[in-house]
Amino acid sequence: MKLSLAIVALALAVPTASFAQDSTAVSNGEYPNTFSSGSANVSPFTQQSKRFNDWAISIGAGVPLMQSADLTSIKNGNGKNLFGYSAYVSIDKAITHAFGLKLQYDRGETRQGWFSTKDSAPSGMPYQEVAARTQYDAISLLGDINFSNLLRRVDNHSPYRWALHGYAGIGTLAYRAYQKGANNKQALMTEVKPFKFNSLFGQVGTGLKFKVNNRIDIEGRVMYVISGDDEFDGGGAQYSAVNQREENTSDNFFNTTLGVSLKLGKHESHLMWHDPLQEIYYKLDVLANKNQDIEVCKKGDADNDGVCDDWDRQLDTPAGARVDGAGVALDTDLDGVIDLYDKCVTVPGPVENNGCPTTTTGPVKETERTLEGIEFDLNSDRILPSNTPILNNAVGYINSSEGSYNVVGATDTRGTDAYNQKLSERRANNVKDYLIKNGVQTGKLNAIGKGEKDLKYPECEPATKCPEWKNRANRRVYFEAK
Structure with missing residues (x-):
């Protein structure tokens, strides 16, 4: 016995x-896989390893x-x-x-x-x-x-x-x-x-x-x-x-x-x-003992605005001008005069008057006007928090003008023509609704979509030809005076 x-x-x-042997083995033996982080450094756990x-x-x-x-x-x-x-x-x-x-x-x-x-x-x-x-x-x-x-x-x-x-x-x-x-x-x-x-x-x-x-x-x-x-x-x-x-x-x-x-x-x-x-x-x-030299701003900062040229969208910003995260000079009242030169930073006015309103009484008559700067994430019509200051300024500007405006939506070149057309219309309508909710008269606005037919950077056809910041600039809503 x-x-x-x-x-x-x-x-x-x-x-x-043998049953107690490693239980983390993957059935197909291929990495990366569903259960891994997707890192290229992941390797199978085998007897040899x-x-x-x-x-x-x-x-x-x-x-x-x-x-x-x-x-x-x-x-x-x-x-x-x-x-x-x-x-x-x-x-x-x-x-x-x-x-x-x-x-x-x-x-x-x-x-x-x-x-x-x-x-x-x-x-x-x-x-x-x-x-x-x-x-x-x-x-x-x-x-x-x-x-x-x-x-x-x-x-x-x-x-x-x-x-x-x-x-x-x-x-x-x-x-x-x-x-x-x-x-x-x-x-x-x-x-x-x-x-x-x-x-x-x-x-x-x-x-x-x-x-x-x-x-x-x-x-x-x-x-x-x-x-x-x-x-x-x-x-x-x-x-x-x-x-x-x-x-x-x-x-x-x-x-x-x-x-x-x-x-x-x-x-x-x-x-x-x-x-x-x-x-x-x-x-x-x-x-801790290893020196790690990290190179920042390989291309430098030509205009010395604090934004590296690698992602600076305005490489010739005037000295002293305040810029946003993309290196673009700020224009708070969207009147076409950057804050550095604008004598009336919060009130829109013509360029020839240094950005200040003229002495003409009554509402401002605009026959030709384009307001830009409202961009969107890829495949999205959601208004980003960073756009609300621009839209809030636009409310005051549009109300002070006796004219009406087209709210124009556009996309980049990714996606089909039909899909991009509908996406651009949704973007334009969302911006229009936002302005109306914040005090703009309904009759002053008309929302239209132009899909991918109105690119700010036409060379981005297809989108793979351009850096992402140009494609993002194509995904926009802008205003045109009627």
């Missing part, structure tokens, strides 16, 4: 660990002590201090730097009661004339949490040689429990075979590892085994006299072990000993 358990343990090791070992074999031996049972291994319980023996072997797989799995085989013998089964029963005290021993074999799957990696402080730069681990898992337990009484004869009280419903058990515990070198670890471990069986201690049938001494229905024991782990693989270090924070600190140090 014990030999067959060992064979089963090895047979289960390969498929179990791994940087750390993630397999190990562990062996160890220890002493089990029956703690919660009708017959115990501890003097202040239902017995004397009786020490058994145990041994384990496991195949370990690290999933991440903080979590792994172990497929483990245990074999051992617990000794419990008032004397050792190797000795004769004492006489004169019937309650103490009972001893037992339990030979067990177990196969379990354990989860392994590396608390030292999981809870490591970000400012801890100390060498990483000690690691606290936590374990929990379930498995199948096979055992033979023997009892010795006053007649000094040992009798087989209970036998449980593996892979049966009543052979399930659980165990939890903790271990402290020390890294001897990149291949070998030493670990002290304390596990608490929960058998779920009231007959594991050798007390006999469930309602026998011995098994009536305590009310608990699960015979549990501590198993203290000392073991060695051999890390397998071609790499220098193991994943469970890798501290990602240390690697981050190293990369930050490299970046």
